[in-house]
Amino acid sequence: MIVGGGPAGMVLGLLLARDGVDVVVLEKHDDFFRDFRGDTVHPSTLRLLGELGLAEAFLQLPHQEVERLGVTTDEGEFTLADFRRLPGPFRFLTFVPQWDFLSFLADRASRSPHFRLLTGAEAVGLLRQDGRVTGVRYATADGGTGEVSATVTVAADGRDSRLRAEAGLTVREFGAPMDVLWFRLPKGAGTTAPPFGGVGRLTRGRLLVLIDRGEYWQSAYLVRKGTVDDVRAAGLDAFRADLLRLLPGMEEPVAALRSWDDVKVLSVQLDRLSRWHLPGLLLIGDAAHAMSPIGGVGVNLAVQDAAAAARLLAPWLRRGRVPSRVLARVHRRRVLPTVLTQRVQRAIQQRFVDRLLAGDRPVATPAVLRLLQRWPVLQGLPARVIGLGVLPEHVRPAPLHGLRERAGAGRLT
Template sequence: MAAKTTCAIIGGGPAGMVLGLLLARAGVDVTLLEKHGDFLRDFRGDTVHPTTLRLLDELGLWERFAAMPHSEVRTAKFEAGGRSVTYVDFGRLRQPHPFVAMVPQWDLLNLLAEAAQTEPSFTLRMNTEATGLLRDGGRVTGVRYQGPDGPGELRAELTVACDGRWSVARRAAGLDTREYPVNYDVWWFRLPREGAAEFSFLPRTAPGKALVVIPREGYDQIAYIGAKGTDAQLRARGIEAFRHDISGLLPDADSVDSLESMDDIKHLDVRVDRVRRWHVDGLLCIGDAAHAMSPLGGVGINMAVQDAVAAATILAEPLLRHRVTDRDLAAVRRRRLFPTAVTQGVQRLLQRMLLGRLLRGEDPTPPAALLGLMERLPWLSFLPAYFIGVGVRPERAPAFARRGPGL
């Protein structure tokens, strides 16, 4: 006989973990399936934004989070023509924690998982990969999976797909997706660093390519930006040619020799898409399973977390009554569609205005007049800080999920 739960969650990323924790605190019986045996994946999104930091505070998890090794990004600057101009200032936000925390995502996920597992109605199944959906007529009634003991079935009143941009559940449900054109990809790697470094988000550029340096605890995380569809060509050139390219963009970096092979370089196939309808009967998609974001601004994680908070707020009571309707599931999309569409629209605009020029070999540095305006009106740095750090429609933890510190 198949196991049963009230809500099955596919995927143990930020959306899945936050949703599972919140629903479990409401008393909903939740089972979360995570296909890996741990959360140790390199170069996942490691930004934790001010609204997510506020959420951790509301959930009583701030002290534990703050004790983890992390770095804090409070400003970002353009450096051009001998001038340094702050264009993002998170300190201007009216948030309890006005900065972006850079922390390995596995630490955040472990924190959320440990908090969820203290709730009696929460079950976490690691090494358990969803392989398909169970159906009764036209309704999704659960998940087929491959676990440590072989294949199995988990029946659920509601299944929530949080399994990312390549979602198995979304594909199995046949949900139609609109994909937007993307002209670039990102290659991630790390370089050792001694001492502290100031965060600066100005790309170091050359014709057709760029990189961004993100200071972390004890090393620099590097995002190398190049034209889409060139991964095979880049790898065929080999590590020596790649190191030469990086040295041209980072002439003062002696640590480039630490890159031993192209295996040290992780390719991100950038996609921007959105599911036209986020649900079918018995199944809901949120996070990247509903809308893949580009890495511009690092807002994808924040969007996924906000989706999870909205979904938990809307669905907790219907799940407790065991009466989740099509209208309830549609309400999640209605609440989150506007911020998703606006955020993707801004990302696509920035892609055309900045990365389009860069990939054509043009200088992407902002015009001197714009830099001068930012210097004369420093409060303008609030606008990108708000877009990145807060977002279009921030969500607050529902009352049933809030806890005092240490509880």
């Protein structure tokens, strides 16, 4: 039983069903269409989809492929990561609305007789017996309730995980100096397009990220944590003027921001569980480790957790018994990539983002950007860290146990 139909939960559900394990995914929403969720699909995830024989179909979805990420400072444009330098067939970052990605996974998983997706059902508590978690209680929007018993319950219910709170596991909070204002800027005629598919624009006290989404630029504007109300109080005109300081020549797109309703606030959180499991319960993805948006790697880590969990759990699940040491093995396998990635994110947050947003001194172009510009071969390193991550997982190339056989089957509502 998997709680949460995000990237971690849906990939785990797909992989377990493919390995012939009966699996139920419980998702509290009725569908995958909701507010912002990270939209990046990384080369390592594309590689997993390739190993499953699904990459070609996935790349039929409307998407953008970004080969280079860059940073524009007051001194010019600098390449941060060049994915064309990666090994393998997927030498680009893909941007796909996450609801399309999740719907795709749900569609493919639902073709297996082993997969069930229970939507509109929110896990509200753990079932326990003799010190072991044995499943969950859930509630539906129409006031119904139910229980699902399981050999193992996997909490993939995101950064505000209810199950992790209920399990009483210790969370280490690392904090973050920023929150994010998230909005779209339409690509107006005659505007100067940034030179990269994904670009960070920084200047004294300001940091803006633009991601090319075809018709529009998805934009993330970083503000110091706790100052969103001040930005709003200063008014939309002041906000637009601020944006234009960063984006000269983009008057038309910026003018399209007509009210604060067009601007969403995303609270940034960075934390990690000391232990990812209890007897009968495993936590993965953001439920085990909420990631900072720096590097846009949260979806990737969630997917990699799922791949490791499927590989280590499936043989035991087929036998109907999963000892705690196997759950501990999943934690051990995934904790190193998580710790290393979070360390890099924390270092960038503390040494760079925090100082930059303080705005009390001019921002010089970081030395690392100059180095990358001077030695382009080094641009492959950030591409590797962002695109493949530490300890990328693989899936066994195997027949898709029914994933292609029963279109549309296996969905419960």
